[in-house]
Structures are given as C-alpha cells and as structure tokens.
Amino acid sequence: MTTVTTTPVKTSTVDLTGVSHWYGNVVAVNDITLSVGPGVTGLLGPNGAGKTTVLHMMAGFLPPSQGTVTLDGRPTWRNPEVYRALGLVTERESVPGYLTAQEFVVASAKLHGLNNPAQAAAQAIGIVELDEAKDRRISEYSKGMRQRARVAAALVHDPSVLLLDEPFNGMDPRQRLHMMDLLHRMASEGRTILFSSHILEEVEQLSGTVQVIVAGRLAASGDYRHIRRLMTNRPHVFLIQSSDNRTLATILMGLESVSGVELEPAGLQVRANDYGSFTRALTKVARDKGIRLTGVLPSDESLEDVFAYLVEK
Template sequence: MSTTSAVGTTSAEAPPATRVSTLDLAGVSRWYGNVVAVNDVTMSLGPGVTGLLGPNGAGKTTLLHMMAGFLAPSRGTLTLDGAPTWRNPEVYRRLGLVSEREAVHTFLTASEFVLASAKLHGLPDPAAAARRAIDLVELAGAQDRRIGTYSKGMRQRARVAAALVHDPQVLLLDEPFNGMDPRQRLHMMQLLHRLGDAGRTILFSSHILEEVEQVSGTVQVMVAGRLAASGDFRTIRRLMTNRPHVFVIRSTDDRALAVALMAEPSVTGVELDRTGLTVRAGDYGAFTRVLPKIALDRGVRVRALLPEDESLESVFSYLVEA
C-alpha cells in the first residue's frame, strides 16, 4: 500500500508494530573519570514520538548510546522490555539506531548498504526487506547510485533505511535532520509521525527547536547531564509558576478590558499599545477562567487569546536559564 505525502510524492506506508516496546531508565548515570556526562536520569519511553532536547554537551548522545547498548551505565538500570540493553545482542531484534556520526561505506550503493543490514539481521527475505525500507525513506530512484555521490541529507535517509530494515519496535535517532533540505526534512517528519502512530517507540535528539515542535509535543529536556523536564512542553510551561504567563488579547474594546484586568489578582501586568493588549498572569488557570467573566461583565467581546510564551523555544530557554 502507498500514500501520497503533502510534498507531492508517493512513499510506502509504515506497517503497524507487531508488539509494543518500552525503554525504562532508573537512576541512570554515566561518568568518565571526574566528568559526569549523564546524572541520575529516570524516564520511561513508550509508543509514539518523543524529542530529546538539550544544548551541546547536555548528555543527549551519551544517553542514546546507553539506550542502544553501546555504553554501560556507571550507575542505575536501563532496560528494553525488562531486559538490559548492555551486553544483550537480542535487543537489536527490536531496536534500530541512527547515530549522529556517519558510518557508511561510500563505495556501496544504498541498495547494497541496506541489503547488507538486512542480511546481518538474518531476515528471511533480506531483498524484500531492503526494498521496503528504501521505499519508506523515498530513495528508490537513487538506490543504485554509490552513497559517496549522495548529499548529506540522502546519506541520512540511507542510514535511516538501514536502521528500519528489520522493522524495529524502537528507533533511536541522533540529530536525524542534519544536512536535509526542507523537502527531505518534511518527509522525514512525516515518516516519524507514521511510525509513531503505528505503535513504535521513537526517540530523536535535536538542538533545533522548530524540528521538535513540529514532530512531537512530548519532550525530554537534558541540561548539564540532568533531566530538567519531561512531558508535553505546553504542560511543562504551565507548571512553571515562577514565570508569568504572557498573553496577547484582541477584543472589541482593549482599553476597557485592560482597566478591568488590572484589578484581577491573577494578573501581574498589563500593556496597551496600538497593536493590542498584552497581559502577564501569575496563575495560568485562574486567568483563563476569569477572563470570560470579566469580558462578559464589561460587554467586551474577546476575538483572540494567544499565549505568547508557550512555544517550545520559550520553555527550553526558561529551563536552560534556571
């Protein structure tokens, strides 16, 4: 079966996951001598797409390598469906990894590269599996060209195909959008959505906030080796009670509404200019509940209520500054 994507191309449909897999981390730390790369991280990852965020040096790659069984935790436990990933080759039947560092044989064609991965996994029909994976990443038209002739974005797609060839339940990707042009990036986002919707557990790291915001609302935020926040980033923002919430309001009478809001205890600041009304509220829930009542009492119609600082960029900057 095939589907037409929003960019006007045809790609293979992601098959449903044969089972549901969960990655669990409990008190995981990793250090190198006196340097602590990951510090006491606890999280659980299930089906769907999750973004792993953090500035450079936050510990994202180290965490992904431990999840993939390439590194042993210095402390804590890390399991896939209850089994440790470290020194456990069986996990690779259910897990695929696309590392940040490229590791491809440039003299191979994409078809040969993905086919080799299928054979290494001992699949019953490696040629069919390779074709399916190449179709998923939309490389069929260039599969017989040597990878050395590919752009960086095309090499990324070939590596994703090799990681998907055995149809894993868990897919870990470290900066998967690096080097992709806008069309390639859009297609990869759509592919991750389809895989997550089909029941797979997808975790991808990125330092580009727009990418994470478009692919997943669920985030794990790493700062200085620690897990700073976990969950839906909008919910995380609303729990930041030490940061006033900023709203832009458009109404039929901004001035009257501003006067009324200044007397509201949940409001900490009001600004009125030619562009409209900006309100800072200390309590998100209290403000959004009382605003309709105040507007109704003053005979004002609210045309728009827009959270100004509820983007992933705002949440991330607040967490890094903390």
C-alpha cells in the same frame, strides 16, 4: 517505486530508572528516570547536555554507571537480543561512500541474520523512498538522501524502536520536511521513535512529547505546552482581544497576577506572573463587567520559551 505493505509493528517501551553515567570524574547523565513509548518523542537539550549518552545507553552501547535501562523490561547492556527490536541512527556518518544504498542496506540485513536480505532491503528502501536512487553510490547522495539510507539500514529488520541522534543536521528545509514526514509515518505504524536535537523548532514541529535534558539532568518531561503551564512562577504573555480593550486594560492592571499591560493595534498584550490565577481572574472580570472576550492567545507559547526558562533555572 517499490510498493510497500505495512503491517502493525509490535509496540515497545524503553525505560530509564535512576540512571546516571559518568566518564571518570565527569558526570554526563545524572539520575534520570523516564519512559518512552509508541509515537515520536523529542529529546531536547543544548550540545553537551547528555543526549547522546542517553541514546547510547538505550541502545546498549554504554552501561549505566547507576540505575537500569530496559527495553520491554529487558536490560539493553550486554544483551544482543534487544537489537532484534531496536534500530539506531548515530549522529556521525560512517557509511562507505563506494557502496550503493542497496548494497549498504542488504549488508545490514545480513548482519541481522535475516532469511531474505534482498527482500528486507527492498522493503526498507521503499519505506524511505529511495527506490529510484538505490543503485547509485552513497557518495553521490545529498545529505538528506544519505540520512534516509542510514534510516533504511536501521529499519531493515523491522524494529519496534528507532533511535536517531541529531537526524536533521545539515539538511535543507525540503529534506527536513521529508524526514519529518517519514518519522510521522513510521510512528503511525506503532513504532517508538526517539530523536535528539538541539534545534528547538525541530522538536516543536515533529513531536508534542518532549524530554528536556539540561546539564545531564531531566529538566522536564511531557507535552511541551503542559510543561509550560506547570511553570507558574514563569511570566506568561497573552494577546487578548475583547469588545472593550481600554476598559479591560484598566481593570487588568489592578490584578495581582498581572505585571504589565500594553494596548496594541492587535489587542492587549498582557504579562501575567501566574498562569492559573490570571486565566481564572480574566474570565470573572470579563463576565462581571459585561466585556466580551473574542480572543485569548498565549503569544509566547513556543518550545523555545520553555527551553530558555529551563536553562536559566
């Protein structure tokens, strides 16, 4: 395996300000403002939500019909210089199967005008751990290996920003874990990594920072747990364990912030209609009645619940 020496990567930020894009009379992206910096960020949304359009505008493939898209303050549209700092892995595979990974990545290095294409290709192939298979034709690769070859080609010029459109499509669990580990390692070097997905668990496992797009609009932005807690109108479900579950259940049923309580073997399942009011009241009730709380766990604290709520809204 090639020994890979990593050096700190220049940090970069991609900004969209009041961005819209329409195809004829169809609005694909509607007035989105967001900023993506170093680390791994997930771009989440159902198919057709506008994720690919956002990525293509970030990559300079599409102009914003309205607003601005910049990389470190420079517009991405009609500005070839941004490609020195940007790598893109599209959803659609377009790699000639007759090439080896070595040939494919070297060709990408040459297109970037690098001084030593072979050395740059070896570095990128080492990062994605394809050393042992670099001389095999890509047509012989598994889906996960082909994705890694494409990531290597996108990384060959050592960009500070990497954009990936549905990178886990078609991968088996082992390949997905390998790709997640790779993205985490690259983010730890200081890179800005944005990947799109319509699979909720992918974003939840890989990134705590989420940009949620629904019907072309930015529905939520930030840490997904924080986003959930900001939605005070949405019911929240908690599993509560205490020194006296029966007494606590009776008291909680009288709170305005509680809409339901069920006594289960594992504890109390409490449905609250206001996160903040309930958590404050729970602490006070337990203290006043001398009940010791041994566990307060949000039982529906998942990105899937956040996403379902946003789609409904």
